[in-house]
Every structure is written in C-alpha cells, then in structure tokens.
Amino acid sequence: MFKFLSKRGQVSNFIVMDLFEEAQNLTKKGKKIIHFEAGQPTAKLPNSAFKQALNKIKTTNVSYTNPLGLDLLKKKISNYYLKKYKTKIDHKKIIITFGSSGAFILSFLSAFDKGDTIGVTVPNYPAYKNMIKAFDLKMKPILCNSEKNFEYNFKSICKYKNLNGLLISNPLNPTGAVIKKGEIKKISSFCRKNKIRIIADEIYHGIDFSENTDTFFKYNNESIVINSFSKYFLLTGWRVGWLICPDNLYTSIKNLAPNLFVAPPTISQYVALSVLDYGKYLKKIVKTYRENMELLYKHLPKIGFQPVIKPEGSFYLYADITKISKDSEKLCKNLLKKYGLVLTPGIDFDSIEGKKYVRFCYSYPKKDVIKGIKKLNSIFL
Secondary structure (H helix, E strand, O other), X not given: OOOOOOHHHOOOOOHXXXXXXXXXXXXXXOXXXXXXXXXXXXXXXXXXXXXXXXXXXXXXXXXXXXXXOOHHHHHHHHHHHHHHHOOXXXXXXXXXXXXXXXXXXXXXXXXXXXXXXXXXXXXXXXXXXXXXXXXXXXXXXEEOOHHHOOOOOHHHHOOOOOOOEEEEEXXXXXXXXXXXXXXXXXXXXXXXXXXXXXXXXXXXXXXXXXXXXXXXXXXXXXXXXXXXXXOOOOOHHHOOEEEEOXXXXXXXXXXXXXXXXXXXXXXXXXXXXXXXXXHHHHHHXXXXXXXXXXXXXXXXXXXXXXXXXXXXXXXXXXXXXXXXXXXXXXXXXXXXXXXXXXXXXXXXXXXXXXXXXEEEEOOOOHHHHHHXXXXXXXHHO
C-alpha cells in the first residue's frame, strides 16, 4: 500500500450528496421523500428536442467531433449571445466542453500557476474551494454573507486588489442573488485595472427574474465566461457546456482540450443544437420557478425559515434557521431521518456562517413545492 497520497486530492465531499444518497436508499425501501435539495432542473424537454440527435445516431457513425466542439453549435451559441445580450462574440472564441466542469478545468490550467490567489465570494458553490485546492491555488474568501447583508456587488469586491483571479457566479448559488448590469461594469473595470482575471460562472443565466443582468464578457474581454446546457436548458445529464475564451488563452486551451478530453460528447452537442431553439418553452419553465419562489418566500418566514434576500435568479432560496436550530447539518439530517424531507445545509456553501442557513431548491413541480410547505408546517407549527 502506498504511504503517500496527493494533497491535491484530499478534498471534502458535499454533505448534500450524502443526504441525497440516503434519500435514494429510503425511497428504495418504500419511504416517500419530499425533495428540496437537488441542484438540477426536474422539468423535461419535449421529445422533439431530441429528434436531430436520434437521426444522427440512425444515419451515421457517431465519431469524435473537433476537440473544441461542433462549429455549427459554436455559431449558434454566438448568435444566442447576439440576441440575448446584444454582444458580438466570434464563434471561434467559444469552446465546447464536457459540461461546465470541463470548462473550469481548462480555465484554471490555462490562466493560473501554482500558488496564485483566487478570490471567491462566500457563500458559494462548494466545488469552487475543492477545485482551487486541487489545482494548487490559494483561495481568498470575499464575504458576501450576513456581515455584508448578503450584498453581492462591486462594494463587496473592490478592496481585494492583490488577487490573480476572481471566481464569481451570477446568478449566485445558494442565495439566488443577481449582479446587476451596472455592478458588472464596475467589477469588470476594477479587475481590468488591477490585472485580475475574472472567471464568470454564468450557468444559471436565463433563470433571471429581474432580467437586469448581463454577461461579463461584454465589459471585460479578458474574462473567461463559463456556461452550460445543464440548468436553464434542462440538459443536466448530457454533460455539455462552453467557455468564452480570451484571445491570449486560446492557444493554451486549444492544446489542452484534446489532451484532457479528446472531444466533447458528440450526441450531446447535437441535442444542444436543437435546445437553443426552445426559448419560448424554457421561458415557461422559468415562470414556474418564479411562482415556486414566491410561494416559498411568502410561507417560509411563518414556519421559522427567514429568506436572507428575495431571490432574483437561479432556482434557490437561502434561509436563516436560527429561530428553529443552531446547526444546519444536524437539522437537515434530522428532517430526512424523521420526516422524509431533504434540504441542503448552509455549511456546504459557507464554512464560516453556514450552520445558520439552509438552501431550498424550487426546481420541482409546483404541487411538490406546496406539499413540502405543508409538510414543514406540520413539523414546526
């Protein structure tokens, strides 16, 4: 047996993944589970969205595509940015990846060296700190929690001038906060001035109730923008995403991509091509998310869960639980074990204050959200 293990591989698991696994085991035993934890959409695309991919399977050998992705798909994504954000992006700068995970790997490897410091807003997606550790980088937490009234803007970031990179998600997981256009401009200008590379995680773009946000690339063409077909486009398991690549990183990413991934999944790319035409259908799904959010925002405070802000995007609501518990992990484990209800503990997103919070995901059918609210009422009232 080897005595030594790589320190880079010693990362923590998400607590919610353990809860999800336990919930699946309970389901197999016949227990009915109410879900508020899964960070993925539950809506299904129409069968017609998969027609082009099925035809491809039937008529040709499904071989590798170009390592940087299908040209047709890149051109269509470029057109999507032009329509949605009034932003012209050369399709050659768009790199199709193996989900957003592949985009993060390419971004960190191409843009940073061992020991570089990456600023990350807190609370945040738990994989951020694990990826930063795995790439031998240093993480600088930028508090956007209760100490800062959950403000998520230029004011939160402007004092951190000595960073090599800034990893920022918009909309934010877990709070549902959205950075407005004016703040994006200020942050972009600040980072350009201080030579800080932005990695903008925009995978929840499209799920924006305020419709007052924008892509970072419009204001800082040295930023790396990461997006995915998983959340807004409902293709979670198909593992296809993209990144918008700054000119000075293109050669590096072009050489890294085939060595690490060979090519993005072919069939997934053909499905993605079709899904970009389903804007009207996807807007209806976002309308349901908003209705679910309004239900939770209205009823949760009466039960003892106080939303930290009113979500403006994604499909998450972050709530203060101090009226009912001092430990989010214990609360979540107890709710699952005793009552068959699954939430995500805030400690997954914030090691500093996370014990005081839980995250609700409301990407489920409205009837399931209502059922969950009734269940919480029966437990706490």
